[in-house]
Amino acid sequence: MNTPLIEKTCGVADSRAVAAKLAALSHPARIEILRHLSASRSCCCREVVDHLDLAQSTVSQHLKILVDAGLVRYEPDRQRSRYQVDGDALADVSASLAALVNSCCSGR
Amino acid sequence: MNTPLIEKTCGVADSRAVAAKLAALSHPARIEILRHLSASRSCCCREVVDHLDLAQSTVSQHLKILVDAGLVRYEPDRQRSRYQVDGDALADVSASLAALVNSCCSGR
């Protein structure tokens, strides 16, 4: 909820990292998935499929992208799969963007 | 700097809009461009080219993407072009992401 440490470095590597996280968020379906995951507790792939009107394989790939980006946690549970939003990671991304925006607007 | 109105709708159209803005930000070169634009006052295309080690046409396209997304203002000035960060629009994106993250973490 708060920017823990205001980074002044702003290197190119930083840009890459931030861009990668934002890329994972830059698709309507993935944002919808995040919303659904946070709203419901069950979080299995099938449920997201029913909610989203996309093929199961497509949803699975979107989920994988979110997991690879570190924004969603994955845990296999019997034949089901359990996906859960990583609130801390999500907050980090938001904080990174806020820091970028802040540094862009400070000298204005 | 503050979320003007906390939106509770969270519709799919909303997801599209947010995703589009984030997509414009999800490239290292464009983030670097934003940083450079905010750091310097001049903001002509050539300067960004010198700073970024990319072809002029490529930089021009990145700038166009940022302008189309509404994150950078464009104003032709003689034979130069003037690009300037739209701080308010950038703040809006940051606020939108923060709202999304907040809604995802509230029920936890």
Next chain:
DNA sequence: TTCGTTCATCGCCTATCGCCGATAGACGAT
């Protein structure tokens, strides 16, 4: 065992991205 369900992965296809060089328009300077 056999069937049904759930899921991740593979292969394929199309559309878009990201990059570049080339080009043409606009404009200041000579």
Next chain:
DNA sequence: ATCGTCTATCGGCGATAGGCGATGAACGAA
């Protein structure tokens, strides 16, 4: 008028994204 500079845009290229159906593994139920 001519030259040099700065831009935006076009066309082409390879790589990636995003979609789908099919498939096989895993597992519970009958």
